[in-house]
Amino acid sequence: MIENNTIVVVGLGYVGLPLAIALAxxxxxxxxxxxxxxxxxxxxxxxxxxxxxxxxxxxxxxxxTQDPAACPPADIYIVTVPTPVDAxxxxxxxxxxxxxxxxxxMLDGARKPIVVYxxxxxPGVTEELCGPELERVSGLACGADFxxxxxxxxxxxxxxEHTVDRITKVVAGQTEAxxxxxxxxxxxxxxxxxxxAKSIKAAEAAKVIENAQRDINIAFMNxxxxxxxxxxxxxxxxxxxxxxxxxxxxxxxGLVGGHCIGVDPYYLAYRAEVxxxxxxxxxxxxxxxxxxxxxxxxxxxxxAGGERPRTLVxxxxxKENVPDLRNSKxxxxxxxxxxxxxxxxxxxxxxxxxxxxxxxxIAISSEPPxxxxxxxxxxxxxxxxxxxxxxxxxxxxxxxxGLFADIxxxxxxxxxxxxxxxxxx
Numbered sequence: 146m147i148e149n150n151t152i153v154v155v156g157l158g159y160v161g162l163p164l165a166i167a168l169a170x171x172x173x174x175x176x177x178x179x180x181x182x183x184x185x186x187x188x189x190x191x192x193x194x195x196x197x198x199x200x201x202x203x204x205x206x207x208x209x210t211q212d213p214a215a216c217p218p219a220d221i222y223i224v225t226v227p228t229p230v231d232a233x234x235x236x237x238x239x240x241x242x243x244x245x246x247x248x249x250x251m252l253d254g255a256r257k258p259i260v261v262y263x264x265x266x267x268p269g270v271t272e273e274l275c276g277p278e279l280e281r282v283s284g285l286a287c288g289a290d291f292x293x294x295x296x297x298x299x300x301x302x303x304x305x306e307h308t309v310d311r312i313t314k315v316v317a318g319q320t321e322a323x324x325x326x327x328x329x330x331x332x333x334x335x336x337x338x339x340x341x342a343k344s345i346k347a348a349e350a351a352k353v354i355e356n357a358q359r360d361i362n363i364a365f366m367n368x369x370x371x372x373x374x375x376x377x378x379x380x381x382x383x384x385x386x387x388x389x390x391x392x393x394x395x396x397x398x399g400l401v402g403g404h405c406i407g408v409d410p411y412y413l414a415y416r417a418e419v420x421x422x423x424x425x426x427x428x429x430x431x432x433x434x435x436x437x438x439x440x441x442x443x444x445x446x447x448x449a450g451g452e453r454p455r456t457l458v459x460x461x462x463x464k465e466n467v468p469d470l471r472n473s474k475x476x477x478x479x480x481x482x483x484x485x486x487x488x489x490x491x492x493x494x495x496x497x498x499x500x501x502x503x504x505x506x507i508a509i510s511s512e513p514p515x516x517x518x519x520x521x522x523x524x525x526x527x528x529x530x531x532x533x534x535x536x537x538x539x540x541x542x543x544x545x546x547g548l549f550a551d552i553x554x555x556x557x558x559x560x561x562x563x564x565x566x567x568x569x570x
Contacts, residue, residue, distance in 0.1 A: 147172075147329045147330055148172065150220045150330060151173045151218070151219045151220050151221075152172050152173070152174045152220065152222075152223065153174075153176075153219040153248075154174060154175070154225060155178075155224045155226065155244050156177075156226035156227075157187065157225075158178075158194065159469070162192060162194070162196060163197055163308065166202075168330075168334055169205050170334065172330070173217075175209075175210060175219070176207050176209050177213060180211070187202060193497070194302070194468065195303075195467065218251070218258075219251070219256070219258060220258055221258060221260075221261060221330065223263060224261065224262045224263065224264060226241055226264055227240055227264070228240065228412070230408050236411070236412050238270065238274065241262070241270075241275070242274070242278055245260075245275045245279055246278065246282050248260055248279065249278065249279045249281075249283040250283070252283045252291050254283075254285045257291065257292065258292075259291070259318070259327065260279060261296055261327060262294070262295050263297060264298070265298070265353060265356070265409050265412065267353060268346040270349065271293055272345055276293050288319060288320075292319045292323045293323075293345060294316065294318045295317045295348045295349055296314055296316045296317070296327060297315055297355075299312050299314075299355075302467040303464065303467035303469075310335050310336065311335060311336055311337050312337045313335070314332075314335055315340050315341075315342055315351060315352075316342070317347065328341055350413075352409075353409050354413065356405045356409040356410065357409060357430075359396075360406050360427075360431065361426060363397070363398065363430075364401075364431075364433040364434050366396050366397060367398045367401075367434060370398040370570045371440060374570070379569060380398055381554045398570050399437075399552060400441070400552065401434040401437065402475070403463040403472055404469075404471040404472060407434070407463075407472045410428075411431065434474075435474075437474065438475070438478040441478060442481030442485060443485070445482070446485045451521075454488070454519075455519045455520050456487040456488065456489045456519060456520065457489075457513055457519040457523065458475065458482075458489060458523045458525050459492060459523065459524050460524070460525045460528055460531065461475050461476065461493040465526055466529055468496055470505075475526060476504075476505040490517070491508070492509060492510050492511065493526070493528075496509055518543060519543060520548065521550060522539065522547065522548070523550040523552065524550065524551045524552060524555060532555045532556060536560060539556075540564075540565065549565055549566065550568040550569070551567060554570060
């Protein structure tokens with residue numbers, strides 16, 4: 146019976162923690178993470194990602210550890226670690242392979258365990274790289290002593306509607322029996338049901354194209370924004386009209402960062418290149434979105450028209466209402482402004498200051514300095530508290546004749562005070 150499964154979730158970040166807690170409502174679950182500080186925080190009922198509340202952590206039956214040896218032999222191991230790209234935008238599988246070696250040392254062949262990967266990878270990684278590595282380290286035979294599975298993660302940081310207990314979970318297994326077992330386990334924790342993919346490669350491919358599709362569509366919006374800027378037409382005005390058509394897709398332009406959309410298309414592009422296929426559309430979209438921060442910086446600089454302006458940037462995280470700084474394109478915007486001579490101050494009420502300094506060399510505070518006014522104020526991330534700002538709050542930050550730049554178009558369209566100079570896409 147599925148209720149008797151013992152499960153170990155490896156990696157307790159944005160993906161692993163909510164999954165482990167949901168599973169712990171039905172099964173015996175251990176959460177393993179190599180970050181001792183992360184484990185200590187969770188044991189104090191604090192989640193730095195803000196995905197799980199203190200009350201939920203306090204009430205869970207999930208067991209937490211940083212020591213693989215502390216985990217009991219398990220029936221299912223679920224790997225939920227990051228899969229970033231390197232400096233050349235090539236897949237960096239070092240973390241997922243390190244987690245694979247950790248799991249390999251824990252396998253008990255007598256239990257015929259399943260090793261499931263949720264990390265986003267290009268098609269083939271689970272069976273062609275992870276399976277052989279599990280065999281090499283464990284000395285066990287894949288397909289006999291242990292089995293492989295894949296269930297792509299669909300966590301959207303900050304999204305309280307599409308949570309792991311509500312979404313459809315795609316599952317795939319090395320055999321039909323493995324796939325059926327995974328469908329039962331995941332189906333026990335989500336009201337959205339499960340979908341069994343035809344193969345592990347199909348499930349891997351489905352995940353990577355989900356994000357590539359969004360990336361390409363946003364790239365089109367960014368490209369048309371740069372075109373309409375030449376015509377002195379706001380892209381928001383154009384989209385307001387176009388969105389009245391019943392089949393127009395409601396994508397929006399902006400800075401595309403984060404660990405998924407800004408990274409995953411490179412995995413598919415890499416696999417295509419290895420196979421001798423040039424991924425022209427995928428890479429064109431990535432290039433367009435990666436260049437957007439520099440283009441925005443140039444447009445704001447020209448609109449301001451000042452020398453060495455004092456510039457305030459509101460928000461550094463990769464998206465609104467989350468503390469996640471991974472692959473933040475606002476950091477690229479800050480660098481581009483500094484290159485143009487701007488004296489930049491960055492504030493973000495949600496981001497971790499130590500992480501911002503470590504990852505990007507950017508010093509941040511939670512609030513703007515009370516004793517300074519700025520020639521330019523840039524709304525980079527539409528956190529809820531920023532979107533609630535009115536004309537008086539904006540004027541209090543600006544010097545006389547200063548510029549308010551609203552990248553996401555969250556405030557500028559509703560401003561009635563014509564004395565505030567504005568710029569938007």
